[in-house]
Amino acid sequence: MRILIVGCGRVGWRLASDFTTRGHDVVVVDIKPHAFRQLPEEFPGRVIVGTGIDEDVLRSAGIEHADVFVAVTDDDNTNIMAAQIAQKIYHVPRVVLRVYDPVRAEIFRELGLTVVCPTTTVASLIEEQVLAGAASPQG
Amino acid sequence: MYIIVVGGGKVGYYLTKTLVHEGYEVFLIEKNPIKCQIYAERFGAVVMQGDGAEAAILEAAGAGRADVVIAVTGDDEDNLVICQMAKERFGVARAIARVNNPKNEELFRKLGIDVTVSQTNVILSIIEQQIPERPFVHLLALRHADLAIVEAKVSDDSPVVDQPIERIQFPPEVNVTAVLRAGDLIIPTGQTVIRAGDEIIAVTKREREEELRHLLVD
Numbered sequence: 001m002r003i004l005i006v007g008c009g010r011v012g013w014r015l016a017s018d019f020t021t022r023g024h025d026v027v028v029v030d031i032k033p034h035a036f037r038q039l040p041e042e043f044p045g046r047v048i049v050g051t052g053i054d055e056d057v058l059r060s061a062g063i064e065h066a067d068v069f070v071a072v073t074d075d076d077n078t079n080i081m082a083a084q085i086a087q088k089i090y091h092v093p094r095v096v097l098r099v100y101d102p103v104r105a106e107i108f109r110e111l112g113l114t115v116v117c118p119t120t121t122v123a124s125l126i127e128e129q130v131l132a133g134a135a136s137p138q139g
Numbered sequence: 140m141y142i143i144v145v146g147g148g149k150v151g152y153y154l155t156k157t158l159v160h161e162g163y164e165v166f167l168i169e170k171n172p173i174k175c176q177i178y179a180e181r182f183g184a185v186v187m188q189g190d191g192a193e194a195a196i197l198e199a200a201g202a203g204r205a206d207v208v209i210a211v212t213g214d215d216e217d218n219l220v221i222c223q224m225a226k227e228r229f230g231v232a233r234a235i236a237r238v239n240n241p242k243n244e245e246l247f248r249k250l251g252i253d254v255t256v257s258q259t260n261v262i263l264s265i266i267e268q269q270i271p272e273r274p275f276v277h278l279l280a281l282r283h284a285d286l287a288i289v290e291a292k293v294s295d296d297s298p299v300v301d302q303p304i305e306r307i308q309f310p311p312e313v314n315v316t317a318v319l320r321a322g323d324l325i326i327p328t329g330q331t332v333i334r335a336g337d338e339i340i341a342v343t344k345r346e347r348e349e350e351l352r353h354l355l356v357d
Contacts, residue, residue: 054240075216077216077217080220080223103228107194
C-alpha cells in the first residue's frame with residue numbers, strides 16, 4: 001500500500017517505521033526538518049519537508065495515488081484540515097487522523113472522518129486498570 | 140444581529156471595532172490574555188480569552204444564538220475548523236473565514252465554508268485596479284453566482300465605437316451597468332452612444348469575460 005503520513009512526531013515515526021518494515025511504500029511529511037532525525041538510518045521511505053495542509057506539498061508527496069492517509073501532527077486543526085483535503089478533495093480511500101480534543105473528535109467523526117482520540121482512549125484504558133485493581137485488591 | 144469574531148490580531152481588532160461602532164452585537168474571542176485585557180479596556184465586556192476552536196469556548200460566547208461567525212486568525216487550519224464547528228455544532232447560519240494562503244480559498248469553499256476572504260487576493264485586485272492604463276480590469280468576482288464585475292476601456296478601433304448600446308452585439312449574459320466618460324458617470328440606456336476611451340463597467344458571466352475583452356479592447 002502507498003501510505004502518506006503527515007506529522008513525524010513519536011506516533012508518526014513509529015507508524016512510518018512499522019509500515020516500511022511490513023513492506024509498504026511510505027512518505028512522511030513534516031514541517032520541521034529535524035523531525036526526521038527520529039527515523040531509523042536505513043529508512044526506505046521518502047521524507048518531505050512542508051506543511052500537510054498545503055496541496056502542493058501533498059501532491060509532491062503523492063496524495064493523488066495514496067491508498068492510506070494518516071494525519072498525526074501535534075495540532076488538532078492541522079490534522080482535521082489535512083484529513084479533509086485527503087478525503088474530500090483527493091478521495092484517498094482510507095483516511096485516519098488523531099484529534100486530542102474529545103469534542104472536536106466527535107464532531108468530525110459525525111462529519112465522516114475516521115478519528116482516533118487518544119484522550120478518551122487513554123483515559124478509558126487507565127480507568128479500566130484502576131477498576132480492575134479495585135475489583136481484585138492485592139494485600 | 141449577533142456576530143462572533145474569532146482571532147484578535149489586527150484584522151479581528153479593527154473588524155470588532157467597526158462592527159461595534161456600527162451598532163452590531165459583537166463578541167471577540169482571542170487566545171492571548173494580554174491582548175484580551177487591552178481589548179476589554181477598549182470594548183468593554185465583549186471580549187473573551189480562549190481558543191475559538193473549542194466547543195466550550197464557542198458555547199460560552201453564545202454561538203448557539205449567533206447569526207454570523209467570522210474566523211480571522213492567522214492560521215488557515217484554525218479558521219477552517221472554527222467555521223466548521225460553528226456550523227455543525229451550533230448551527231450558525233453564516234460562517235466567514237479569512238484565508239491567509241490564497242490557494243485555500245477554493246479549498247474552503249469545497250469544504251462548505253460560506254464566504255472566504257483572502258487579504259492577498261483583495262490587495263492584489265486593488266493593485267491591479269490602480270495600475271494605470273490597463274484596458275481590462277476584473278473588479279470583483281461574485282463566485283457563487285459565477286458572475287464578475289469588470290471594467291474595460293474602449294479602444295479606438297473597437298467595433299463598438301460610435302454605436303448606440305442597443306445596436307452593439309454584446310456577448311450574451313453581459314450587462315453594461317455604467318459608462319465613465321472623462322470622469323462623468325453615465326447610467327446608460329439603449330440610446331447611449333459609446334465613444335473611444337469610455338470606461339465601461341459591466342456585469343458578466345465569468346465565462347463571457349474573454350469575449351467581452353475581445354470586443355471592447357482588442
